[in-house]
Amino acid sequence: MNWIISTLQQYPELSVFLALALGFFIGNIKIGSFSLGSVTGVLLMGVLIGQFKIDISPTVKSVFFLMFLFAVGYSVGPQFFRGLKKDGLPQVYFAIIICVLCLLVPYLIARLLHYDVGTAAGFLAGANTISAVIGVASDSIQQLNLSAAEKTALINKIPIAYAVTYIFGTAGTAWFLATIGPKLLGGAEKVIQECKELEAQLGQSVSDNDPSLRSALNRVIFRAFKVEDDWFKTPRTIKETEEYLESFGNRLFIQRVKKGEKIFEDAEDVKIQQGDLIVAGGQRGFFLTDQDHVGREINDPQLLSFTVESLSVLIINKEVIGKSLKELFNDDNLEKKLHGIGLNRISRAGVEIPLAPGIVLERGDQVDITGLKSEVDKAAAFLGYADRPTTSTDILFVGVGVLIGGLLGAMTIHIGNVPFSLSTSGGALISGLFFGWLRSQHPTFGRIPPPALWIMNNLGLNTFIAVVGISAGPGFVAGFKELGLSLFIAGVFASIIPMFISLLIGRYLFKFHPAINLGGCAGARTTTAALGAIQDSVKSNTPSLSYTVTYAVGNTLLIIWGVVIVLLFS
Template sequence: MTWFVTTLQQYPELSVFLALALGFFIGNIKIGSFSLGSVTGVLLMGVLIGQLKIDVSPTVKSVFFLMFLFAVGYSVGPQFFRGLKKDGLPQVYFAVIICILCLLVPYAIAKFLNYDVGTASGFLAGANTISAVIGVASDSINQLNISAAEKAALTNKIPIAYAVTYIFGTAGTAWFLASVGPKLLGGTEKVIQECKELEAKLGQSVSDNDPSLRSALNRVIFRAFTVENEWFKNSKTVNETEEYLESFGNRVFIERIKSNGKIIDATPDLKISFGDSIVAGGQRSFFLTDQDHVGKEINDPELLNFTIETVSVLITNKEVIGKTLAEIIKNDELISKNFHGIGVNRVTRAGVEMPLSGGLKIERGDQIDITGLKHEVDRSANFLGYADRPTTSTDIMFVGVGVLLGGLFGALTVHIGHVPFSLSTSGGALIAGLIFGWLRSQHPTFGRIPAPALWIMNNLGLNTFIAVVGISAGPGFVEGFKELGLSLFIAGIFASLIPMFLGLLIGRYIFKFHPAINLGGCAGARTTTAALGAIQDAVKSNTPSLSYTVTYAVGNTLLIIWGVVIVLLFS
């Protein structure tokens, strides 16, 4: 054991990986539906390892924290700037009001209880479950005109207060919004019914038989048939056949024809004769119920042996931005030119899957997964925007320049009275991420960060930073926890719930939001993904995600900046 401790002290980088491994293990343990989460798990394990008095260079945490903040900004940038447009402004105003409440309520409680700036910063971070405040507030405290010893004492209190308040901040907020929230908005059963009505409204203009607007369960599939229906006694073109089948409520595409033993790729004017074999693509219900309109299904490996492709497309085309899926798919000219043979599997916005319905409006930066033959997918992807095909390559130059420029901007200092004020390099990296993420959505040919790489930047960046914070604060953590524990935990309950309670009332009576939009907006403004999942389970609908993305983008930006503001207010 002595050798192990000595080795960690001699090679402190190993202690960081130990904290990460143990923290993710502890954080993923579930008791019922609750778990600590990786961030809290890593922090607690870092504090435990910190009892061994291990000295880790602060530069390590700075590097990873900047990487994390840039990734956060990059992820939400398109939705943040989209929200500033006219149709998203009510949700932006709503998120701003909630974020201000999330600052003022903890500030007022901290002032009333005479917390110092370090405790108040950690209190703000934990009650609002915004881990990045730990780093931003620490950077701001280190700019204060106080001694190095005072700075260290204050920054060491931040993770203590965070750890005490974070657990209820996460679990309590999810419970409140999912269980109490619907009751405040008219009752759970009433909210469930209103969410069903919203789903119906979103999809009312599109036939239930449209395969392009179905879940993955009913997406486009391909089957082979022998043409035996009397309708084909006089040869019909592919175009006539598709119109004939659509008259029965089925949008079906003819992809290949086998005539006299020869296989031909379908074109609109190609003739289909009685006795030919065809490959049709469409939804499952057609193949189960209406195949008699063509003939019996056959198993022809040669005819069915062709390649299809599923691609995620980044939306940039102004012709589809702002239109609903129904408006896009029911436009005959667009279908004939760009959507023949194409099925839509899902739509994601800022990493959140949207309800797949005809009333869903498509926005710039959305990711739409489409399926079809490769040449059809290529044509449709070129029309919609940019085919975001899987790759392992990250545009590191883009990331490096973004973090550098953001850090340089954040390092600029303005004096307000005798107090130096700046966004700090961390705040600058966040702003740069927002701008660079938006640029990527406008010009998707550069700045690619694949989803797995973005996950690493987010999770490894934040958790490495948290591990170093915990290890550094470890020696004083136990005494601080004894001093602040119970009273701080109770104060954290009020700091977490009051903004949510007021937010629901504001959303209902002032903004007059639909309950689903209200609940999703509250979860987004507080950046509580766990709450979004709990809400969707409670109301038996995924419609709350419609308001989550814009409010999340605003909340994730403002709540992090509050780490600077809380220090300024206390200073």
């Protein structure tokens, strides 16, 4: 044991990886539906390892924290700026009000209980489950006119207060929004019914709410049939056949025709008649009645052995933006450019949204399409930018983005005698927002693949948290004993009061639909766990419709509050 401790002290970088490994292990352990999460797990393990008095250069945490903040901004940038447009402004205003409440309530409680600035910053971070405040507030405290020892003491209190309040901030908020939230909006049964009505307006089947069915119904498939229906006694063209099937509400495409032993593909002049074999492609839900209109399904390996492509496309075409899926596929001119294409899923700011006819496409949406390669390539060129899988990250884009943000954040403006600065961390966040939006406008550069973005987000934040925990370890136990229970109770009020007020504001002032209200509250508080709990509670995935814009606003403002809380106390 002594050898391990001395080795960690001699090579402190190893202690970071130990904290990460143990933290992710502890954080992923579930008790019922609750888990600590990786961030809290890494923090606690870092504190435990920190008892060995291991010194780590603060530069390590700064580098990883800047990487994390830039990635956060990059992820939500397109939705953040989209929300500033007219149609998204109510949700933006709602998110701003929630974020202001999430600042004022912890601030007032901290003042009432006479917390110092370090405890108040950690209290704000934990109650609102916004881990990045730890770094932003620490940077801001470093700018105060205090001695080095005083700054260190205050900064070391931040993770203590965060750890005490974070657990209820996460689990408590999810429970409150999912269980109490619907009751405040008219009752659970009423909210469930209103969500079903919203789904009907969007054209989404209520049965899609069952996760075991939803993924199947949204998946594009290809099936083979033997043509037996009497309608085909007269030979029909492929176009006539597709129009015939569409008259029954089924948007399907004939991909191949087999006559005897000969197979035809992309042959418009081929006529289909009784006895022929065909392959139709489309979403699974469209096949439910086809055997009544075509013939029995068959298994012909030769006929079904052909190549299809699935591709993710970034929506940037102005002809498509602002149109619902129903409008898109009912417009003859546009539909021709999407012939043979089926939709697998739509995601907005990384959050999957309902695949329903009433969903309106926005710039920067990610649409997964499937079909023959020639048709997929044609559709991708029309919709926007084909986001083909790659492992390459535009490091030039990332490096310049973090550098510019850091330089801007390092600038200090004096308001009276008070120095105001976003700090390098706040600057990196703002830069990430702009560069993420820039990428959505010009997708030919600035690519950060999802796996790389995941590494920047998770490894960046958790490495930062590991170093914070290890550095604060020696004073953590004493601080926890001093503040533990009272701070935890205060954190309960700081987490719940803003959500309670926000739900009422959303209902009576903004008059939001309950699904939009609940999803907006979860988004502005940046609690993905709450979104999942809400969707389970209301038996609908419609709350995700308001999550993306409010999440983008919340993820920006709540991090900036790390600077504001220090200014308010200083």
